[in-house]
Amino acid sequence: MKHGIFPLIILISIGCGTDTKRPNVTTLSTFKDSTSYALGADLGTNLKQQKVEIDFDFFMAGLLDGMETDVVLLDKNQRREMMVALQKFVREKANEAGQTNLKAADEFLDKNIAENSDVKETPTGLQYKVLLEGDGESPGKTDRVKVHYAGRLIDGSEFDSSIKKGEPSSFGLNQVIKGWTEGLQLMRVGSKFEFYIHPNLGYGARGKSPHIPSNSLLIFEIELLEIITGK
Known part of the structure; x- marks a missing residue:
């Protein structure tokens, strides 16, 4: 077999659909069952996150x-050559997606500030809208705070919510993304703001696996409940 056709083989395999019928497995009864399922689920999750499709016939043949x-x-x-080719493919796809997301973030923010008179923008590019103005104190950049929040992506999909978890979140303002550190200092206790956070003020090109892709614009609705003192 000539090495020159390896990349072609892997791209053909990646491009194939996942038509293999799922085994009828619904209950994990033994340690072997659980570890086997965990290995498969982890691999499947990683492949999905990296946008890699595989040919299950070839996959199972190689595994066995x-x-x-x-x-x-x-x-x-x-096999090592194949893995190098696969890693290159994944990196290139991630870079393409990141550039697409960055362009979408810039376009969204330009339109958001132009079309919504109630949206404000700071010198760093952080955009926000006041939903409810509180009358308490404002936190400093190293204070600890307690908040309720919900975060979603530009497509509207929610990736995190303290409200759905059933309890508020507490953290130091020097322990979070730049958009939160800056934004929460604009708020008073009792306020509720919506923030539109450019990737440069969020998770940037690295994203945050598994729910926040590279260069994602983040939209957070945040309610400042308390500035935590003496803790």
Whole structure:
């Protein structure tokens, strides 16, 4: 087998659909059941996050050959070459997605400030809207606070919510993303704001696995409940 066709093979496999029927497994009864399922679920989650599709027939053939026989279609060096090709593919896809998200974030913020008179913007580019103005104190940049919040992406999908968790969240303002550190200092206790956070003030190109992709614009609704003192 010529090494030059390895990338072609992997891209063909990546491009194939996932049509294999799911095994009828609903209950985990033993340690072996649970560890087997955990390994599969973790791998599946990682592949999904990295936008990689696989051909399950080839995947299972490789898995069984590696576990049960000494005969494999690709030797160790060839498999290493395949993994390098796959990693390159994943990086390129991630970079493409990141650039697309960054452009979408810039366009959203430009439109948001132009079309909504109640949206304000700070010199750093942080945008916010006052939903409810409180009359308490404002926190400093190293204070600890207690808040309720809900965060969503530009497509409206919610990725986190203290409200759904059933309890507020507490943290130091020097322990969170820049958009939160700056934004919460604009609030008074009792206030509720909506923030529109550019990736540069959020998680940037690295994102935050598994729910916040690279260069995502973040929209947070935050209610400042308390400035925590003496703790």
